Amino acid sequence: MQLIPAKTIISKKKDSTWFGQDYNMNLYKGCCHGCIYCDSRSDCYQISDFDQVRAKEDAITILQQELRKKMKTGVIGTGAMSDPYNPFEAKYELTRKALNYIDH
Numbered sequence: 001m002q003l004i005p006a007k008t009i010i011s012k013k014k015d016s017t018w019f020g021q022d023y024n025m026n027l028y029k030g031c032c033h034g035c036i037y038c039d040s041r042s043d044c045y046q047i048s049d050f051d052q053v054r055a056k057e058d059a060i061t062i063l064q065q066e067l068r069k070k071m072k073t074g075v076i077g078t079g080a081m082s083d084p085y086n087p088f089e090a091k092y093e094l095t096r097k098a099l100n101y102i103d104h
């Protein structure tokens, strides 16, 4: 799986009324499920090679750094426009590691 550089893992949502989430946590980019109703592949989001899952490089380290900063508490969604439990998660366990860190 390709690793891509990332500056952030958690982003604040502008509007938390949708899905009841205050933050998005994106450890992966893209999705391999190919759901026919998926709007994430729309050109308006400009995600190239959407069907190819890529992982954020040093995702857990970046996440730890972000969570050490002063942040307002809130609900964190586990993925926007990707599946946090894609098939690669079985090997890389980024979602598992992130949730373990957040829980402690």
Ligand code: SF4
Pocket (backbone or CB within 6 Å): 031, 032, 033, 034, 035, 037, 038, 039, 040, 081, 082, 083
């Ligand atoms: S992002 Fe969600 S809806 Fe879109 S292909 Fe992946 S699992 Fe399906």
